[in-house]
Amino acid sequence: MELKTLRYFVTLGEELHFGRAARRLHISQPPLSRQISRLEEEIGAKLFYRTQRHVELTPAGELLQRDASAILANVAEAMNTARRAGRGEVGKLSVGFFLGATYTLLPRILQNFRAQHPEVKLVLQEMGITQVLDAIISGEIDVGFLRPPSADPAVLTEVLLREPFVAVVPQNSRFRTAKSISLKDLADEPFIMYTPGNSILYTQIMTACHQAGFQPRIVQETRRPITMISLVRAGAGIALVTSSVQATGNKGVLFRKITGPLPMTEIAVAWRARNPSPLLQSFLKVARQAARRKSTAT
């Protein structure tokens, strides 16, 4: 069975006249006769009652007519879908990210991408920052957000966002009137700190404090900046978080700029080096645009 045969059959079923059907198919009448005979042979049932004056569908032919039309439509549809998928207009894209990307960067990227590619299904997965890289390598996700460096040659990364640390202090803090705080002024404060294991922020802060000449007194550790802010609000100490955390708009605490040896911290987008998916490329483009606008805004 070939589709050509089905097309012939469907056309003849519509015309009920070999000559006219053949003309519509841009072939001559004899080949059409032969193809129909062959089809009937293959199926093992007459599909048309035909005399020299009259052509009519048999019950079997009528059933096949319905099915065949549907099949032809499905084929056209499938080809179209594949074509559009090739242009990156439809499909699926898995995105992995860590908590820190969800404050300002990711929402804007996703919003723009959805607007430009409404028929693309986005599969979003939050995961630990250390797992993002593995997920990219394994192919579990197509694109991920992480903090560089990624240190794997099979994965390409591109920094989207650089942001400073800010200090989170209670509203009644002695720093409440200060516009910015020098890092070494915090030497005697109780620190609420990131968990060491799964955040390079921990390392960045610790290193900076040592450079500033003190060893912070850590009174609490947590992974989530929101929790850190709650603890600050409760008076447990002060915390250093990335600037974008301010976007959660927390009341009851104050955010202050830090001066001193603290470096900027970076968020990068990462993807498998040879993943030629057109969707991936579209996503990266949107991500770059969003990041550019974001940066200027910051």
Add this chain to the structure above:
Amino acid sequence: MELKTLRYFVTLGEELHFGRAARRLHISQPPLSRQISRLEEEIGAKLFYRTQRHVELTPAGELLQRDASAILANVAEAMNTARRAGRGEVGKLSVGFFLGATYTLLPRILQNFRAQHPEVKLVLQEMGITQVLDAIISGEIDVGFLRPPSADPAVLTEVLLREPFVAVVPQNSRFRTAKSISLKDLADEPFIMYTPGNSILYTQIMTACHQAGFQPRIVQETRRPITMISLVRAGAGIALVTSSVQATGNKGVLFRKITGPLPMTEIAVAWRARNPSPLLQSFLKVARQAARRKSTAT
């Protein structure tokens, strides 16, 4: 697009290896490569990422893989359905009948036919006895039940059932003790009669009465035997109905055999002379069987 190409594509999508896929398809590797390239060209999108070591579906390929498998399954299914329709195992059969056939004959035929052809959809239409013939000629129904003769050379008929008339009398009738009634004994009774227009029963009864030497006094006319029986029960008169009407099991009236010049009345099955539908043939076979058993039972 031809199905052959889709089959190649699906197989390669399963194997992800040109050599193995070609072996499964009983062709050599180069034609497979070419067909896949051609398909990609036609669609305008790469369907496989391929290096010499690794073949993988692209997003577009993955979509098409799903659609193509479904399409191939549908094609197989459609061919099968058509094949079975050709053997009369599935399909649709339109049956037209008049009221008089519904008492004993039709139920049994339909029951048997449904048992033997569970996948055939029966479309049943009750219609006036005069319309059955037209419906057959126009092709609106495939097979019809009517009272012969049909008087159209394009329609074949076959008598299935001959049945006598019986008298319907009230329970308190003077005939209640009689085993049978002679037609001319009814000469003075008020008659509840079939409508003249659409029943040859009217003609049969009137003719017989004249032969018996009287003109029946008609007090009521109706098309439905059930109504006639109700009227008899209500004491409006007596009626002559076909024997099979007894099957409705009416209380409150008595049925009595008639002796005299009343002929048997017939029910025939009829169909378009050249309707080669295998379903029709099956139906006729079942009808004949059912009628044979019915006759012996009567």
Add this chain to the structure above:
DNA sequence: TAAAAATACTCCATAGGTATTTTAT
């Protein structure tokens, strides 16, 4: 270096064309 996909070319099966016959109205 080897395994596998792509390319080059050759051949033939079969789809389609033209001419003609058959058949039912």
Add this chain to the structure above:
DNA sequence: ATAAAATACCTATGGAGTATTTTTA
């Protein structure tokens, strides 16, 4: 007598084969 489907026969496109080249892990 005629219109339309079937049959006969011919032609040529394109699918499949073999041999070879290219590529990358």
